Amino acid sequence: MRLSTAELDWKDNHTPVSKQFGDVYFSAEDGLAESRYVFLQQNNLPADWSASDLFCIGETGFGTGLSFLASWDLWRKTRRPGGRLHYVSVEAFPLTREDLGKALAPWRELKDLSDILIDLYPEPHPGFHRVHMSDDVTLTLLVGDAAEMLGELEAQIDAWFLDGFSPACNPDMWSDEVFAEVARLSRPDARLATFTVAGAVRRGLAHVGFDVEKADGFGRKREMCIGRYTGGPAETQLPAWYRQPAAHTGERKAAIIGGGLAGASCAHALAQRAWDVTLIERQDGVAQEGSGNPSGIVTPRLSADETADSLFYAEAYRYALQEFKALAGSGVGYNGCGVLRLPRDAQEQRRFDTMMRRSTLPQSSLRLVTSAEASEIAGIKINSEALYLPLSGELRPASLCHALVQGASTAFGVEIDKIERRHDQWALLDAQGAAFHQSPICILANGIGATQLNASAWLPLQAFRGQISFVPSSAQSRSLKTIISQASYILPADDGVHAIGATYDKMSTRQISSRQSVKRSDHEKNIQAIDAMLPGLLTQIDLDRVLGRAALRCSTPDHHPVIGPVTDEGFFRETYADLRHGPQFGLPPANYHPGLFAHVALGSRGLSTALLGAELMASQLCGEPWPVARSVALPLHPSRFLVRQIQRSR
Ligand SMILES: Cc1cc2nc3c(=O)[nH]c(=O)nc-3n(C[C@H](O)[C@H](O)[C@H](O)COP(=O)(O)OP(=O)(O)OC[C@H]3O[C@@H](n4cnc5c(N)ncnc54)[C@H](O)[C@@H]3O)c2cc1C
Numbered sequence: 001m002r003l004s005t006a007e008l009d010w011k012d013n014h015t016p017v018s019k020q021f022g023d024v025y026f027s028a029e030d031g032l033a034e035s036r037y038v039f040l041q042q043n044n045l046p047a048d049w050s051a052s053d054l055f056c057i058g059e060t061g062f063g064t065g066l067s068f069l070a071s072w073d074l075w076r077k078t079r080r081p082g083g084r085l086h087y088v089s090v091e092a093f094p095l096t097r098e099d100l101g102k103a104l105a106p107w108r109e110l111k112d113l114s115d116i117l118i119d120l121y122p123e124p125h126p127g128f129h130r131v132h133m134s135d136d137v138t139l140t141l142l143v144g145d146a147a148e149m150l151g152e153l154e155a156q157i158d159a160w161f162l163d164g165f166s167p168a169c170n171p172d173m174w175s176d177e178v179f180a181e182v183a184r185l186s187r188p189d190a191r192l193a194t195f196t197v198a199g200a201v202r203r204g205l206a207h208v209g210f211d212v213e214k215a216d217g218f219g220r221k222r223e224m225c226i227g228r229y230t231g232g233p234a235e236t237q238l239p240a241w242y243r244q245p246a247a248h249t250g251e252r253k254a255a256i257i258g259g260g261l262a263g264a265s266c267a268h269a270l271a272q273r274a275w276d277v278t279l280i281e282r283q284d285g286v287a288q289e290g291s292g293n294p295s296g297i298v299t300p301r302l303s304a305d306e307t308a309d310s311l312f313y314a315e316a317y318r319y320a321l322q323e324f325k326a327l328a329g330s331g332v333g334y335n336g337c338g339v340l341r342l343p344r345d346a347q348e349q350r351r352f353d354t355m356m357r358r359s360t361l362p363q364s365s366l367r368l369v370t371s372a373e374a375s376e377i378a379g380i381k382i383n384s385e386a387l388y389l390p391l392s393g394e395l396r397p398a399s400l401c402h403a404l405v406q407g408a409s410t411a412f413g414v415e416i417d418k419i420e421r422r423h424d425q426w427a428l429l430d431a432q433g434a435a436f437h438q439s440p441i442c443i444l445a446n447g448i449g450a451t452q453l454n455a456s457a458w459l460p461l462q463a464f465r466g467q468i469s470f471v472p473s474s475a476q477s478r479s480l481k482t483i484i485s486q487a488s489y490i491l492p493a494d495d496g497v498h499a500i501g502a503t504y505d506k507m508s509t510r511q512i513s514s515r516q517s518v519k520r521s522d523h524e525k526n527i528q529a530i531d532a533m534l535p536g537l538l539t540q541i542d543l544d545r546v547l548g549r550a551a552l553r554c555s556t557p558d559h560h561p562v563i564g565p566v567t568d569e570g571f572f573r574e575t576y577a578d579l580r581h582g583p584q585f586g587l588p589p590a591n592y593h594p595g596l597f598a599h600v601a602l603g604s605r606g607l608s609t610a611l612l613g614a615e616l617m618a619s620q621l622c623g624e625p626w627p628v629a630r631s632v633a634l635p636l637h638p639s640r641f642l643v644r645q646i647q648r649s650r
């Protein structure tokens with residue numbers, strides 16, 4: 001993906017002017033006062049958000065982030081206790097962090113906020129970037145062209161800031177396509193404000209359903225425009241069978257089954273939204289099964305294609321790194337020692353170049369290095385070129401799980417045998433049939449265990465056994481400084497011991513047991529794999545003294561996680577049976593088990609995907625803007641398997 005960053009001139013050395021568009025980002029007289037008047041006051045803020053628990057602003061043109069900071073500043077002074085502000089902004093030519101700092105420097109009164117923005121500002125890279133700026137303010141920055149990115153957004157916007165340079169300089173930002181998306185994303189009665197009164201803009205907005213009128217302009221500008229969305233309910237872009245259940249507006253109380261990375265991430269995402277969360281785990285603590293390894297590596301999935309799923313892994317990886325940083329004070333010790341990915345064979349080595357060019361990762365995250373550079377980075381001899389992921393590293397999954405469940409109640413040693421919907425609540429029954437817990441919302445984060453519960457038994461989950469081995473370092477391997485991976489991986493030695501792994505064996509459903517014993521033959525496989533990757537690095541290993549750990553991973557036939565509302569399988573098969581004849585129109589929207597969501601099947605990458613997956617699930621549940629594009633979220637939807645099965649039955 002190609003992206004141009006903003007090229008700037010500086011008027012009077014402090015007001016940014018776009019070289020690409022020949023226009024100013026904001027008034028040279030007083031940009032902050034202008035933003036406050038045009039976008040906040042004229043959108044009836046703060047009055048409009050004073051009654052809402054959730055308020056969403058949509059902006060075309062993030063630019064320097066000044067309007068965002070003005071909104072955040074007003075929000076913190078006037079917000080309703082417990083309320084949340086979502087700010088979604090699209091930007092095709094992001095400023096560099098340095099330019100952002102320079103542009104925001106004059107606004108001393110916003111310095112505490114601009115410092116946070118500059119610190120958390122995502123590296124300019126196409127795609128969706130979700131950043132939690134504070135407990136109650138979340139920015140979703142869509143980097144890319146407005147029409148295209150808004151077309152991928154699922155959100156309900158309450159107030160629009162239309163701010164894309166003057167229509168004369170930049171017609172793309174004021175196109176019919178952009179207006180159509182603005183209308184689609186608007187809540188009934190949503191407001192808009194814009195500095196321009198251009199006739200084409202007023203007509204375009206009126207055409208898609210806004211009542212538009214002129215208002216007094218700021219400073220020397222005579223007029224501006226304000227509007228209200230009075231058009232009908234927006235036409236959704238989601239096919240009927242993927243249509244979401246209505247956002248949950250009742251009691252904010254949820255039960256989560258499963259205390260691994262998925263469950264802990266869901267607990268965190270909901271606790272951040274001030275939910276009353278109870279996490280129920282059959283083991284005696286968090287991170288005891290799939291998530292129980294003493295360490296795991298954090299890497300994105302590398303691919304030579306820019307597909308929706310490679311985008312999910314790239315965005316999840318970025319989000320995970322950002323959240324690890326935010327959680328550093330809670331005992332999450334992320335060791336960003338870097339990963340060198342070696343080619344599996346000559347064919348893959350040839351593809352490294354393409355993987356680099358087509359990568360969905362920002363430049364700072366991935367580079368192709370020569371064998372000499374790789375050796376320098378690794379501290380041991382590397383005989384081939386490698387892909388270097390300098391931000392990747394290792395983490396103890398349990399430390400992350402412990403930090404993530406801080407805001408939730410936990411119940412350990414309780415196995416949920418059955419879930420039943422009773423009087424608008426999910427009753428979670430134990431093996432004796434007693435209702436252990438009741439909540440309006442239930443989240444399945446119990447990996448392969450989801451197949452044991454009636455409502456989700458139809459999910460085609462598969463179990464893959466994995467074993468890691470702890471082997472003594474050799475004189476040579478002791479100097480390893482970074483993780484080396486291929487099909488297997490080796491971590492730098494910790495106290496004279498390397499973690500190596502991991503095996504990957506499909507289990508039949510008969511073999512599924514929550515406790516997996518360690519196998520000597522699997523140690524052998526792990527050692528052989530490292531020997532094939534780095535011949536002679538490990539020496540004289542006494543297999544009888546090697547320790548290890550084995551557990552099950554949960555995956556799906558398409559290898560992607562399952563994230564979203566759990567459909568009523570019977571209704572689905574009956575209602576959408578005609579999909580086998582090809583695309584259908586006029587079908588009723590999907591029917592879900594009320595309040596039942598899943599976050600399972602994290603496969604081999606739970607450390608990088610669990611957090612963004614939980615954020616997506618929580619956003620869907622609460623009716624908030626999705627943190628990823630629609631085309632990235634739908635391939636994770638639980639119903640995808642049913643759609644495919646029906647389509648295949650032609
Ligand atoms: C050997 C090995 C190496 C790995 N290496 C890496 C790595 O380097 N990097 C990486 O990102 N990922 C790695 N993974 C994958 C990663 O560990 C998983 O993606 C992740 O742990 C999945 O988390 P989870 O919460 O979905 O599952 P789990 O951690 O298995 O959590 C599910 C929980 O649900 C509980 N549960 C199930 N049913 C019930 C019930 N009915 N009632 C109550 N509780 C229930 C279970 O006890 C369990 O604790 C590895 C996995 C293995 C096995």
Ligand SMILES: C[S@@+](CC[C@H](N)C(=O)[O-])C[C@H]1O[C@@H](n2cnc3c(N)ncnc32)[C@H](O)[C@@H]1O
Binds near residue numbers: 064
């Ligand atoms: C007037 S500036 C926005 C100022 C901004 N609101 C602020 O607070 O600094 C307009 C922004 O729109 C962006 N832009 C221009 N054309 C675009 C397009 N087609 N899609 C998305 N963003 C675009 C520009 O790069 C610029 O940052």
